[in-house]
Amino acid sequence: LTTVDRAHYEQTTLWGRANVALPDHQDQRLAAIDRLVPNEATTIVDVGAGDGRVLHHLSTVRGPGLLTTAVERSFAGLEHVGGALRVQGSIDAVPIARRAAHTVLCCEVLEHLPNEVYRRGIKELARIADRSIVITVPNNEVRRRADVTCASCGCRYNRERHLRSFGIGDLDGLVPGFDLSKVIEAGPRQPLYPRFLRVQMERVGLLPVLGSPSCPQCGETYLAGRGDDRHGGGGRAGNRYRALRSAVPKQRRPYWLCARFTRSRLN
Numbered sequence: 001l002t003t004v005d006r007a008h009y010e011q012t013t014l015w016g017r018a019n020v021a022l023p024d025h026q027d028q029r030l031a032a033i034d035r036l037v038p039n040e041a042t043t044i045v046d047v048g049a050g051d052g053r054v055l056h057h058l059s060t061v062r063g064p065g066l067l068t069t070a071v072e073r074s075f076a077g078l079e080h081v082g083g084a085l086r087v088q089g090s091i092d093a094v095p096i097a098r099r100a101a102h103t104v105l106c107c108e109v110l111e112h113l114p115n116e117v118y119r120r121g122i123k124e125l126a127r128i129a130d131r132s133i134v135i136t137v138p139n140n141e142v143r144r145r146a147d148v149t150c151a152s153c154g155c156r157y158n159r160e161r162h163l164r165s166f167g168i169g170d171l172d173g174l175v176p177g178f179d180l181s182k183v184i185e186a187g188p189r190q191p192l193y194p195r196f197l198r199v200q201m202e203r204v205g206l207l208p209v210l211g212s213p214s215c216p217q218c219g220e221t222y223l224a225g226r227g228d229d230r231h232g233g234g235g236r237a238g239n240r241y242r243a244l245r246s247a248v249p250k251q252r253r254p255y256w257l258c259a260r261f262t263r264s265r266l267n
C-alpha cells in the first residue's frame with residue numbers, strides 16, 4: 001500500500017453515519033446482505049469492514065447471539081465500529097485463524113484491489129470462512145464514467161478508486177473451493193451521465209461528488225464543485241440533483257451485485 005493510498009483511507013470524511021453516501025442505496029444493499037448471510041451464521045467476520053455499518057445492521061436485525069469481528073486496515077474506519085471485535089489488518093494477510101468464521105463478508109472491497117492484493121485477498125477469504133462467503137461489488141460498473149483528471153499532476157483516475165468491475169458472469173468460480181449459491185442484484189438503477197457532462201455538472205454544483213476522491217499518484221484532493229453538498233442529501237443542490245437524476249437514462253441493472261458462496265462438499 002502506498003503512502004497516498006494510506007492517507008486516502010484515513011480520511012475521516014470516508015466513514016461514519018454522517019458520511020454515508022445516498023442512504024437509500026445503502027438500505028437496499030444491507031437488506032440483500034441480510035438475505036444472503038445464512039440464518040445459522042453466529043460467527044461473522046467482515047473483511048474490509050470500514051466503519052462497521054454492515055455488521056451493525058446484521059446485529060440490529062438478528063438480535064443478540066451474533067459474534068461479529070470487523071477487520072479493517074483504516075484506523076479512522078475502525079474508530080466508528082461498535083459492538084464488534086475490532087481487528088486492524090489488510091485483506092491480503094487477515095490475522096484470523098483458518099475457518100474461524102461461519103460466514104465471511106467482503107463488501108465493496110474487491111473492486112478496489114490491485115492484482116496481487118486481490119489474488120491473495122480471495123485466498124484469505126476462503127481460508128478464514130468455514131461455511132460461506134458473502135461478497136458485494138458494484139454491478140457491471142462502467143468504470144471510465146467515474147474517471148476524473150487530477151488538477152495537480154494530470155493523472156486520470158477512477159475517483160472511487162475502483163480498479164476492476166464485476167458482472168454476474170464473473171462470479172462463478174470467483175472463490176476457489178466455494179460454489180456460487182445465490183446472487184441478488186439490489187439497489188437503484190443509476191443515471192448514465194456521459195463522463196464530460198458529469199464532470200461539468202459537478203463543476204457547477206449540479207451533481208454532488210460522492211466520497212472523498214483523491215489522486216492515487218500525488219494525493220491531491222478532487223474538488224469539483226462547492227463541496228458543501230457532497231452527498232446530495234438536502235438543500236437546493238440536492239433538489240436539483242434529484243430532478244436531474246429523474247431526467248437522464250438509467251443503467252439497466254441495479255447498482256449492487258451481492259453474492260453468496262458456499263464451501264464445496266469436496267473441500
Ligand SMILES: [Zn+2]
Nearest residue numbers: 150153215218
Ligand atoms: Zn495527481
